[in-house]
Amino acid sequence: MIACVDVQYDDFHHTAKAALLQASRWTDSAPNWQSVVEVQEVAPYEPGRFFLRELPCLLKVLATSSNVLEVIVVDGYVWLDRDQRPGLGAKLFESLGEICPVIGVAKSRFYDAPGTDVFRGNSRQPLIVSSVGIDESTAAESIKSMHGPFRVPTLLRIVDQLARGIAGTGKE
DSSP states (O other): OEEEEEEEEETTTTEEEEEEEEESSTTOSSOSEEEEEEEOSOOOOOTTOTHHHHHHHHHHHHTTOOSOOSEEEEESOSBSSTTOOBOHHHHHHHHTTTOSOEEEEESSOOTTOOOEEEOOTTOSSOEEEEEESSOHHHHHHHHHHSSOSSSSOHHHHHHHHHHHTOOOOSOO
16 A cells, blocks of 8 residues: 655644545555544744654554555655755654655755656656655656656645645545
8 A cells, every 4th residue: 555645734823734645556546545633733843854843743644544554655855965864754764663665755955865856747847756665766666657647646736635624535
């Protein structure tokens, strides 16, 4: 089972919504299961230490799944620099006992964070794909193969909308 996760913050109230969707195949156009949880008292944003804010939210929503996950896709980086300073993806992998591969998909560059550029649709802007527990070229090909004609794959768009509270696609 492929899991895609995302978090949306309400900084005024110091809360967040964490969303999880699951699909059987990279090419699926809709999730076969989804979950959204409210998280109270989230940490403030710290550049380069985003995992302090996001990781507790992701762990809370991942705990709602009873399925065995083959891979988790996060919105962000696995590594923050070429020396493999751990980012959100690496911290999630470590928190889960290093048993479930994590793929990071970033929409913008973070300093010298490594990753493979993946061009989708007609976009000239790449997605930057990084990974842990799975070969980066395999991870990049998987993201490239995802459903949808646009830069951001359909499932990643849906999980983003779920976290924002503006979508209700799939099965809950």
